[in-house]
Amino acid sequence: MATTKPVNDNLRLASLDQEIQEDDPRVIGRLGLLNGVLTGLAAAIGLWGIQVISLQPLPLTQKYNSIILAGGLIMLLCGLMGWVSARLRKTAVTIILWVITAFLITFIASYQPYQIRTLTAWLADTRFWGINIYPFSTAFNWIVMFWGMLLAGLFLLLLFAVLGLFQDTRLLSINQERGQNGRLAARAWTKLLLPLPLVILVSYLTASIIADTSWKGIPIIDRVIQVVREYDGDLFTLGLDDGINYAAARGVRDALDGAYTLSVGSIDADSLTTIIVADFENGAWIHCRFLNDQLNYCYDGSPPYTIGFNNLIAGTPIPEDCRGCAVAADTQWLNWLQERHSQLGSEPIIERTGMQGDFVIMQAQSATNDYAIQCWFQGSPPVKLLKCEEMN
Numbered sequence: 001m002a003t004t005k006p007v008n009d010n011l012r013l014a015s016l017d018q019e020i021q022e023d024d025p026r027v028i029g030r031l032g033l034l035n036g037v038l039t040g041l042a043a044a045i046g047l048w049g050i051q052v053i054s055l056q057p058l059p060l061t062q063k064y065n066s067i068i069l070a071g072g073l074i075m076l077l078c079g080l081m082g083w084v085s086a087r088l089r090k091t092a093v094t095i096i097l098w099v100i101t102a103f104l105i106t107f108i109a110s111y112q113p114y115q116i117r118t119l120t121a122w123l124a125d126t127r128f129w130g131i132n133i134y135p136f137s138t139a140f141n142w143i144v145m146f147w148g149m150l151l152a153g154l155f156l157l158l159l160f161a162v163l164g165l166f167q168d169t170r171l172l173s174i175n176q177e178r179g180q181n182g183r184l185a186a187r188a189w190t191k192l193l194l195p196l197p198l199v200i201l202v203s204y205l206t207a208s209i210i211a212d213t214s215w216k217g218i219p220i221i222d223r224v225i226q227v228v229r230e231y232d233g234d235l236f237t238l239g240l241d242d243g244i245n246y247a248a249a250r251g252v253r254d255a256l257d258g259a260y261t262l263s264v265g266s267i268d269a270d271s272l273t274t275i276i277v278a279d280f281e282n283g284a285w286i287h288c289r290f291l292n293d294q295l296n297y298c299y300d301g302s303p304p305y306t307i308g309f310n311n312l313i314a315g316t317p318i319p320e321d322c323r324g325c326a327v328a329a330d331t332q333w334l335n336w337l338q339e340r341h342s343q344l345g346s347e348p349i350i351e352r353t354g355m356q357g358d359f360v361i362m363q364a365q366s367a368t369n370d371y372a373i374q375c376w377f378q379g380s381p382p383v384k385l386l387k388c389e390e391m392n
Helices: 009-023 025-055 065-088 091-124 142-152 154-165 167-176 186-193 196-210 214-228 235-242 246-255 303-314 331-339
Strands: 260-268 273-280 285-291 294-300 349-356 359-365 372-378 383-390
Touching: 025 065, 025 091, 025 167, 025 186, 025 196, 025 214, 065 091, 065 167, 091 142, 091 154, 091 167, 091 196, 091 260, 091 349, 142 154, 142 196, 154 167, 154 196, 167 186, 214 235, 214 246, 214 260, 214 273, 214 285, 214 294, 235 246, 246 285, 246 294, 303 331, 303 349, 303 359, 303 372, 303 383, 331 372, 331 383
Parallel strands: none
Antiparallel strands: 260 273, 273 285, 285 294, 349 359, 359 372, 372 383
C-alpha cells in the first residue's frame, strides 16, 4: 500500500502566501506604480539628460525649472498609468493606457520649451503671470500638431505598447522575486530595471525628432564670451578653425567683461530664430541671435529700454545715430508718459527691475526719489511698449 509523505506545513504556508501575494491587487498595484515611476524617470533622462549635462556648468538663470516640472509631470503620469493598469490586470486596457501615456509624454516634451517654460517663468516672477512669454509656433494648427507629435512619438508608442503587452506577466514575475522580509530581491530589481535603457534610448530618439534646439545656443554663447574677451587676434579666422562665428560678437567685444548670467530671450519656431541674453554685472546687456542654430549677430540690447524709454518720457525724437533705440508705442501711452514728465524730472533714473524672455519691466524714478513709474516692454527688436503704471 502506497504511503503519502506529509507536506511540510511551512512549505504549504509559503505556497499559499505566494498565491495570495500574486493575486493581491494592492501588491501588484504598488509594483505597477513603482514600474511606472521608473519608466517615467527613464523617459525624462532620455528626453533631457544630455541637455541637463550640457547646461550644468553654465551660469544660466532658471536652469532646470521647466525640465524639472516637465520631468515630474511625466513621472507622475507614468506612475498613475502604471498603478491603474496593474490594478485592472486587463492586457488590452494596459496597452491602450500606455499608448496614451506615450503620446502624452511626446506632448509634454514638445511643449516643454514653450508653455511649460512660460509657466516656470510665471512662478519665478508673478508680475509676468498670464503673459505668453514663450509662445508655441503660430504656424501649427491642432490637426498638424497632433500628427506631428504622433510621428515624433511613434517609436515611443510602439515601445510602450510592447511593454504594456507583457506588463502583467512581468510584474507577477517580479513579485515572486521577494526576500523573506517581503522586499524585492536583487533579481527582482534586475527584472524591474531591465527595460529602462531601451526607454532612455527611444526617448532620446523622440527628443531628436522633436528637435528642440533652442537650448543649444546657450553653451555656444558661453564659449563665445570666454574666447572673445581673452583673444586678441582675428575673430573671423578663429571662427573658421573652431566652427563658431566669434566675429558675431565683434561689436560688443569691449562689453564682455566680468561675471554674467545667461537666459533664453525668445524662441521663434516659425523663423528658426532664438535670442540668448547675456547679463553682465558691469551693466552690459547683450543679445545674441541664432538663425537655424547658427550664431548670427550679437548686439547691445539695452538702448531701446534706456535711451528709447527716456525719449518717450521726454517726448523727444530718437537721436539720428541711435536708430536701434526706437520703441513702438500707442498714442495713449505716449501721452500718459509725457503727462508725467514733470514729476519724473529732466533726468529720471532708469533701471530694469524684471525680465522674463523678451518681456522687460523698466522703472523710471525721479532724481529726488519721490515719484516712480513702471513700464512693460516686449520685443528684441522691434521693441514695443505694452503698458505703464504708477508705483505706490
